[in-house]
Each structure stands twice: as structure tokens, then as C-alpha cells.
Amino acid sequence: MLFSKDEVANFINKNFEAVWESVRPVPIVRIDFGNGTVLTRTLHGNIATYVCSANGQVLDILPGIYEPQTYSNALNQFRLLYNYVIVQRAISLKAYHDGQILALKENKAPPQFVNSAGLSKRLIEGGVIALLVSAPEAQKWRSPQAKAKLQADHPKLEANDDIANWKILAEDTRINETIRRLQIHEMLAAAGPVQPKAVTKKLYKEILHADLDDPYLGLGRTLFAGYPFAREDKVD
Amino acid sequence: MRKCLWLVIAAGAAWGLESAGRGQEKSITKADITKTVRIEKPANTILARQSAGVVSNGKDFVNPKVQPGGVHWHSTLTAACEAARKSGKPVLLFQMMGKLDDQFC
Numbered sequence: 001m002l003f004s005k006d007e008v009a010n011f012i013n014k015n016f017e018a019v020w021e022s023v024r025p026v027p028i029v030r031i032d033f034g035n036g037t038v039l040t041r042t043l044h045g046n047i048a049t050y051v052c053s054a055n056g057q058v059l060d061i062l063p064g065i066y067e068p069q070t071y072s073n074a075l076n077q078f079r080l081l082y083n084y085v086i087v088q089r090a091i092s093l094k095a096y097h098d099g100q101i102l103a104l105k106e107n108k109a110p111p112q113f114v115n116s117a118g119l120s121k122r123l124i125e126g127g128v129i130a131l132l133v134s135a136p137e138a139q140k141w142r143s144p145q146a147k148a149k150l151q152a153d154h155p156k157l158e159a160n161d162d163i164a165n166w167k168i169l170a171e172d173t174r175i176n177e178t179i180r181r182l183q184i185h186e187m188l189a190a191a192g193p194v195q196p197k198a199v200t201k202k203l204y205k206e207i208l209h210a211d212l213d214d215p216y217l218g219l220g221r222t223l224f225a226g227y228p229f230a231r232e233d234k235v236d
Numbered sequence: 237m238r239k240c241l242w243l244v245i246a247a248g249a250a251w252g253l254e255s256a257g258r259g260q261e262k263s264i265t266k267a268d269i270t271k272t273v274r275i276e277k278p279a280n281t282i283l284a285r286q287s288a289g290v291v292s293n294g295k296d297f298v299n300p301k302v303q304p305g306g307v308h309w310h311s312t313l314t315a316a317c318e319a320a321r322k323s324g325k326p327v328l329l330f331q332m333m334g335k336l337d338d339q340f341c
Contacts, residue, residue: 003305003336012307016328019316020309026334026341028299042340043333050329054320056313075328082326196313196329210333 005068008075015079016051023200024212043217046210048203051078053086056195058188059093063180063207067169070177080113080130088130096132097189104182109135116141183207304336 003009012018023046031039049062049071059081062074084090103110112135117127133141184207191199205211211218310316316327334341 003307009306017316017319018307018328020330020336046333048331052327056317
């Protein structure tokens with residue numbers, strides 16, 4: 001699990017006040033083979049990570065599941081976003097979202113935050129002075145180690161299943177960072193100052209495609225279309 | 237029996253194969269790729285994907301409790317916001333289906 005990774009957990013503990021909440025019970029599939037063997041699994045990916053101000057206002061949201069490195073980078077962007085918009089009040093939150101929308105619609109890498117605090121200030125005081133720059137400009141701010149980490153294609157994987165799962169996760173991450181993030185920026189730019197509960201259902205229904213009000217989470221048609229025993233059920 | 241078996245396999249296919257379907261359904265809109273499902277995948281494909289074995293003892297399913305990672309979680313959003321006011325840090329809210337301290341979530 002993502003939060004079991006020390007790097008991710010330590011970063012969150014250092015930079016955020018974290019809380020988790022359940023939006024509904026998770027669907028669980030169990031196949032009982034009748035001989036004592038039961039296989040159990042759940043539906044993945046219907047998660048969302050919000051960054052909020054201290055009064056609960058939503059600043060930004062990460063939709064769905066991410067591979068760890070991209071998730072860590074996004075969390076770093078979130079802490080710098082908080083500093084830039086809330087602490088420094090450098091731009092409005094709407095202006096931030098509008099800038100992201102503009103870039104994503106043009107299929108360009110969106111502007112990114114960098115920490116312009118001097119190294120001593122960072123190390124000694126843990127200081128953060130966020131600056132919003134273009135994506136190419138942001139590259140110049142990265143340390144050689146950070147660049148190498150970002151350039152690593154994928155972690156060392158050996159089992160075919162691990163490689164297949166990593167590819168799936170990488171594809172999920174790509175879709176999250178392009179299509180879904182654009183939808184989120186548009187939603188938040190239009191919504192104005194909102195608390196999480198005001199956007200949760202819309203986020204799950206329209207962006208994560210898991211309607212919380214639907215008992216089958218949008219899968220009813222798939223489950224029951226072509227059901228071969230429909231006639232028998234009607235007679236019964 | 238046949239109906240039960242069909243429903244279970246269909247549910248498993250619908251809920252368990254979004255990962256098997258990814259990257260194969262080029263005609264599906266990109267936003268839906270993680271929800272791609274196939275009903276007629278062979279059962280062994282359904283079962284091959286990260287399924288955990290839990291011995292059944294005939295009683296109702298109990299989702300085992302686990303440690304929710306290494307993060308220090310506040311109990312409520314209100315508590316996290318209160319802590320954020322004191323620490324000056326932003327709040328990170330993680331939303332999910334199920335419970336983070338359940339094995340199957």
C-alpha cells in the first residue's frame with residue numbers, strides 16, 4: 001500500500017495534517033470454492049487525495065490511484081500550492097486552476113511550483129517559499145538526484161505480474177494526470193471556495209466514474225446485461 | 237446453483253478485471269479505461285489477479301484489521317483542521333471506499 005512506503009509516509013507526516021475518510025463500504029468479491037478455499041478481492045482505484053487549508057477549503061485534488069513517485073511529487077506540489085496561495089497569497093486559487101486548465105487543454109505540461117527558499121533556510125528552518133514557474137523552468141530547479149529519480153522509467157521488477165501491474169499503474173497515473181486533473185481543475189475553478197463534502201459526489205460520479213448513489217456503482221448494466229436466467233427469474 | 241455461480245463469476249469479472257482490460261480496449265474512452273470490464277474472461281484469468289486466500293469457516297466474512305500505513309492519521313477532518321491551524325501545515329484528506337485499516341479496502 002502507498003502509505004506503507006516510508007518515503008511517502010514520512011513526507012506526509014512532515015508536511016501535512018492527514019486524515020482519511022470512507023465515502024461508502026467497499027465492494028468485495030468473494031468466490032467460495034466450497035472446499036474451504038475462498039478468494040477475496042476488492043475494486044481498486046476509487047480514491048481521492050485532497051489538499052485543504054486549515055479551515056477545510058479544498059485547494060486541489062488528486063483523483064484515483066498513482067504510482068508512488070508521481071504521488072510523492074504531487075504531494076510536494078500540494079504543499080507548495082498551500083504556501084503560494086494561502087500563506088503568501090501570491091495569486092488566487094481560481095487563477096491557479098485557470099493556469100492549469102489552459103496548459104492541459106493545450107496538451108502542455110502545466111506550470112509547477114518550486115521551493116525558492118535558500119538551501120540553508122530549507123535545511124535549518126524547514127522553510128518554504130513557493131514560486132509558480134513554467135514546466136521547463138521547474139526542471140532547472142531540480143537537484144541532479146531528483147532529476148535522476150524522475151527519469152527512472154520503472155522500479156526494478158522481476159515477476160511478470162509485477163511488471164504488468166506496474167504498467168497498469170503507470171497508465172492509470174498518466175490518465176489521472178491528464179484527463180482527470182483537467183476535469184478537477186475545471187470543477188474547482190467553477191466551484192469557488194468549497195469544503196470537501198460539497199464536491200465529493202460530483203468527483204466520484206463524473207471524474208472517477210463510481211456513482212456513490214448507485215448501489216452497483218455504475219456496474220449494473222455490465223453485471224446484468226445478457227443475464228442468461230432472466231426468464232427463469234421472471235417466472236419465479 | 238448455476239445462477240449463483242454465474243452471478244459470482246460475472247461480479248468477479250466486472251469488479252476484478254478492470255486491470256486486465258486496461259490497455260486492451262483501445263476503443264473505450266480514456267476516462268473509462270480503468271473501468272473496462274469483460275464478462276466472459278476465463279475464470280482462471282479472474283482468479284490470477286492478486287486474489288488473497290482466506291480460509292472459510294462457514295461464518296460471515298470479517299474483514300481483518302491492519303495497520304493503515306505509516307502515516308499519523310487524525311480521527312476526523314475537524315481534528316485535522318484544528319491541528320493545521322496550530323501547526324501551519326495544510327490538511328491532507330484521503331478519501332476511499334471501505335476503511336484504510338481493513339485488509340480488503
